[in-house]
Amino acid sequence: MAKRQLNRRQQWRIQKIQDERLARANKKLKKINDNDKLLDETLHHGVVISHFGATLDIEDGSSHSIVRCALRQNIDAIVCGDKIVWQQLTNIPDDEQIQGVVTALDARTTVLARPDFSGQMKPVAANVDQLLIVTSPVPELNEGLIDRYLVAAELSHIQPVLVLNKIDTLSDEQREVLEKRIKIYQDINYQILYTSAKSKHGMDSLLEQLAGKVSVFVGQSGVGKSSLINALLPDAKIKEGDVSLATNKGIHTTSVSRLYHINKPAANLAVEDQHITQTSLIDSPGVREFGLWDISKGDVIHGFVELHKYTHNCRFRDCKHLNEPDCGLLKAVDENKISKQRLDSYHRIINSID
Ligand SMILES: Nc1nc2c(ncn2[C@@H]2O[C@H](COP(=O)(O)OP(=O)(O)OP(=O)(O)O)[C@@H](O)[C@H]2O)c(=O)[nH]1
Ligand SMILES: [Mg+2]
Ligand SMILES: [Zn+2]
Incomplete structure (x- = not known):
C-alpha cells in the first residue's frame, strides 16, 4: 500500500490550522480561569466519550451524565475510552457550554494508535478490549488493510474480530467468493462474523461478541461501521453516509470517534454477573490506509x-x-x-x- 505523503506546504497548513484551533481553545480556557470561575477542588472520575477540536465530552463516573470539558494545557492526546479526572468550573455563566476541565489522565490498559498526516503516531482509542475490523463487498474487502489491522491488534494486545457486513447485497455466488477469501483468516483462528446492518442479519452474534467489552469499530469509509452501531443502538442515531457510485468508496461521513454504551444487561450472562457488564462501542472515522510506521x-x-x-x-x-x-x-x-x-x-x- 503506497504511503500518502502530504507535501510540506499541506503539512504546514494543517499544522497551522491545528495550532490556531488550540490557541483559541487555550485562550478560552484562560478566560474561564481568569474570570474568577475557578476550579472546584473535588476530583471526579470519568471516561472520554468524544474529543473534538479542543473540547471533550466526558461521561461522569458517578452520575453517568455527559459533561462538556476543556483540556488542561499540559495533557496531550486524549482519546475515546480514556479514563480521566475532571474538575467542575465554578460560577459558570448560562451561555457557557464548558462545565469542567480535564486535569489528569489515568494509565491506559491498551491503546490503538496510527500515524497522523506527518507520520507521527497518534492514539485513536484507549482501554479497548476488541478491534472490530469491519469489511464489506462495496467498498471492496482489502486484505492488505485487514493484515495491517491484525498486526496492530496483535502488537497492542487487543482482540481482533473480522466482520463482513452488507451480506444482504450478495448473491450466493458472490458470497461464496468472499467466504473463500475470508477463509484464510478463519483457518488461522480469527473470529469471523457475517452481518447486515440493513436486514439485521447476524446482530445477535455480534451483540454476543461485544457483550461486556469495549470494542472499537474500524475499517474503510462506507463499510457500515456507524450503520452497525445504529442497528444495535437505534437511539444513537449516528449519521450514515453514501458509497460513491463513481469510485465505490465511502465519503468519510464519521469525522470524530465517539463511544456509545449498550446498557441492557447481556442476555448470555448469569443474573449475578449482569451488574458488572457494560457494553461499550466506539465508532471511528473510516480510513484509506492504515500505516504501521513506528513498528520495527x-x-x-x-x-x-x-x-x-x-x-x-x-x-x-x-x-x-x-x-x-x-x-x-x-x-x-x-x-x-x-x-x-x-x-x-x-x-x-x-x-x-x-
Ligand atoms: N445494503 C446494505 N447497506 C449498508 C449496510 N450497512 C451500511 N450500509 C450502507 O452503507 C453506507 C455507508 O454506511 P456508514 O454506516 O455510513 O459507513 P461507515 O463505515 O460508518 O463510513 P465512515 O463513517 O465514512 O467511515 C450507507 O449508505 C449505509 O446505508 C448493510 O448491511 N447493507
Ligand atoms: Mg461512520
Ligand atoms: Zn525464513
Whole structure:
C-alpha cells in the first residue's frame, strides 16, 4: 500500500490550522480561569466519550451524565475510552457550554494508535478490549488493510474480530467468493462474523461478541461501521453516509470517534454477573490506509501469528524468508500449512517500513 505523503506546504497548513484551533481553545480556557470561575477542588472520575477540536465530552463516573470539558494545557492526546479526572468550573455563566476541565489522565490498559498526516503516531482509542475490523463487498474487502489491522491488534494486545457486513447485497455466488477469501483468516483462528446492518442479519452474534467489552469499530469509509452501531443502538442515531457510485468508496461521513454504551444487561450472562457488564462501542472515522510506521521490522512477524510459529524452523536466525535455504516459512507455504498470500502481505508491510 503506497504511503500518502502530504507535501510540506499541506503539512504546514494543517499544522497551522491545528495550532490556531488550540490557541483559541487555550485562550478560552484562560478566560474561564481568569474570570474568577475557578476550579472546584473535588476530583471526579470519568471516561472520554468524544474529543473534538479542543473540547471533550466526558461521561461522569458517578452520575453517568455527559459533561462538556476543556483540556488542561499540559495533557496531550486524549482519546475515546480514556479514563480521566475532571474538575467542575465554578460560577459558570448560562451561555457557557464548558462545565469542567480535564486535569489528569489515568494509565491506559491498551491503546490503538496510527500515524497522523506527518507520520507521527497518534492514539485513536484507549482501554479497548476488541478491534472490530469491519469489511464489506462495496467498498471492496482489502486484505492488505485487514493484515495491517491484525498486526496492530496483535502488537497492542487487543482482540481482533473480522466482520463482513452488507451480506444482504450478495448473491450466493458472490458470497461464496468472499467466504473463500475470508477463509484464510478463519483457518488461522480469527473470529469471523457475517452481518447486515440493513436486514439485521447476524446482530445477535455480534451483540454476543461485544457483550461486556469495549470494542472499537474500524475499517474503510462506507463499510457500515456507524450503520452497525445504529442497528444495535437505534437511539444513537449516528449519521450514515453514501458509497460513491463513481469510485465505490465511502465519503468519510464519521469525522470524530465517539463511544456509545449498550446498557441492557447481556442476555448470555448469569443474573449475578449482569451488574458488572457494560457494553461499550466506539465508532471511528473510516480510513484509506492504515500505516504501521513506528513498528520495527522485527516486530511485524509477531503480528502474523501463524507465520511466527514457523520462523523457529528457519536455518538462519536472520532469515528474511525470501529465498534463503531451509526457510521455515517458505517450506510451510510449500506444504500448504500457511498461506502464500499472508507471507506476501508480510513482505509488503516489511518493505513499507523504512
Ligand atoms: N445494503 C446494505 N447497506 C449498508 C449496510 N450497512 C451500511 N450500509 C450502507 O452503507 C453506507 C455507508 O454506511 P456508514 O454506516 O455510513 O459507513 P461507515 O463505515 O460508518 O463510513 P465512515 O463513517 O465514512 O467511515 C450507507 O449508505 C449505509 O446505508 C448493510 O448491511 N447493507
Ligand atoms: Mg461512520
Ligand atoms: Zn525464513
